[in-house]
Amino acid sequence: MKHLHSAYEAAALLRDSELVAIPTETVYGLAADATNAEAVAKIYEAKQRPQFNPLIAHFASQEAAEREVEFTPLARKLAAAFWPGPLTLVLRATPDTRICALARAGLPTQAVRVPAHPLAQKLLREVAVPLVAPSANASGTLSPVSSAHVAKSLAGKIGWILEGGECSEGLESTIVDATGEQPVLLRAGTITATQIAEAAGYEVRLQLHAGEGEVKSPGQLLRHYAPRGGLRIGTQNPQSGEALLAFGAEIPPGFTHVLNLSERSDLREAAANLFSMLHQLEAYPIATMPVPEEGLGLAINDRLRRASSSL
Numbered sequence: 428m429k430h431l432h433s434a435y436e437a438a439a440l441l442r443d444s445e446l447v448a449i450p451t452e453t454v455y456g457l458a459a460d461a462t463n464a465e466a467v468a469k470i471y472e473a474k475q476r477p478q479f480n481p482l483i484a485h486f487a488s489q490e491a492a493e494r495e496v497e498f499t500p501l502a503r504k505l506a507a508a509f510w511p512g513p514l515t516l517v518l519r520a521t522p523d524t525r526i527c528a529l530a531r532a533g534l535p536t537q538a539v540r541v542p543a544h545p546l547a548q549k550l551l552r553e554v555a556v557p558l559v560a561p562s563a564n565a566s567g568t569l570s571p572v573s574s575a576h577v578a579k580s581l582a583g584k585i586g587w588i589l590e591g592g593e594c595s596e597g598l599e600s601t602i603v604d605a606t607g608e609q610p611v612l613l614r615a616g617t618i619t620a621t622q623i624a625e626a627a628g629y630e631v632r633l634q635l636h637a638g639e640g641e642v643k644s645p646g647q648l649l650r651h652y653a654p655r656g657g658l659r660i661g662t663q664n665p666q667s668g669e670a671l672l673a674f675g676a677e678i679p680p681g682f683t684h685v686l687n688l689s690e691r692s693d694l695r696e697a698a699a700n701l702f703s704m705l706h707q708l709e710a711y712p713i714a715t716m717p718v719p720e721e722g723l724g725l726a727i728n729d730r731l732r733r734a735s736s737s738l
């Protein structure tokens with residue numbers, strides 16, 4: 428793993444679809460260009476998480492974030508009080524957002540934050556695209572607050588880390604759903620519920636996640652992904668009226684509507700296409716072809732099983 432000392436060098440790599448671990452005031456993040464679905468797919472590969480969790484998009488300013496999500500009056504109050512800083516807001520993605528659907532795991536909402544760390548600020552200004560960045564640790568391990576922690580957790584999985592010293596907060600950002608009038612606390616952090624309530628002028632509702640990337644009642648989040656017309660997984664024989672979500676070069680005959688996750692059976696490409704293709708086929712009942720249970724295929728199959736409500 429190469430240690431970088433220049434935000435310009437990191438920005439060039441990120442624009443070139445590479446992953447770079449970056450410092451923020453909370454914890455180190457594993458960053459990718461949020462507008463590039465294949466780059467975002469690499470994050471899930473590197474973290475070796477068998478699920479797609481929605482990711483936080485990072486911006487240099489609130490103005491930049493306003494292009495990608497719909498700010499509510501509540502969000503404006505919270506941003507005015509705590510940005511730049513360790514607060515993440517969950518807001519509805521704009522219809523023409525450039526952030527790929529994989530970054531929000533197909534959800535209608537996108538988590539956004541403006542970090543205060545000077546080097547993160549410099550990088551975000553230089554790279555000029557939003558960066559998604561989950562904590563830069565392998566799935567199921569502690570969040571990294573120094574570059575040494577990142578190196579220990581992701582050695583051999585990523586090529587670069589932007590050196591930014593120890594993280595001053597050392598704890599992940601507070602996450603607030605600000606889509607409505609009342610702030611909903613989704614993850615506790617250094618900014619407290621009391622501070623949020625004060626800035627919002629509104630009592631805070633608690634809906635804390637069970638653990639990293641988990642939601643308290645799994646069904647709640649996941650219902651969003653179930654296509655309206657239903658979904659059958661791993662099928663070889665079509666039923667009339669079904670659309671096919673294919674994988675690989677050999678497509679069974681009989682389907683009029685076909686989208687192919689990856690003709691060359693590339694799992695990274697398939698992950699990058701998954702959510703946008705599910706959305707495109709939503710008007711039909713969907714049949715999906717088998718995807719190998721390995722690497723990113725684990726997360727793809729997990730999501731397809733949930734969408735088929737067979738989980």
Ligand code: TXA
Binds near residue numbers: 451538598613
């Ligand atoms: O401090 C932080 O927030 C760090 C630094 C790098 O910014 N990032 C971080 O990301 O902790 P991550 O991926 O480890 O945690 C993000 C959390 C997850 O629990 C995820 O479920 C939640 O944010 N989240 C993201 N998008 C969401 C959405 N649209 N709705 C609800 N929860 C969301």
Ligand code: MG
Binds near residue numbers: 561562570639
């Ligand atoms: Mg994390």
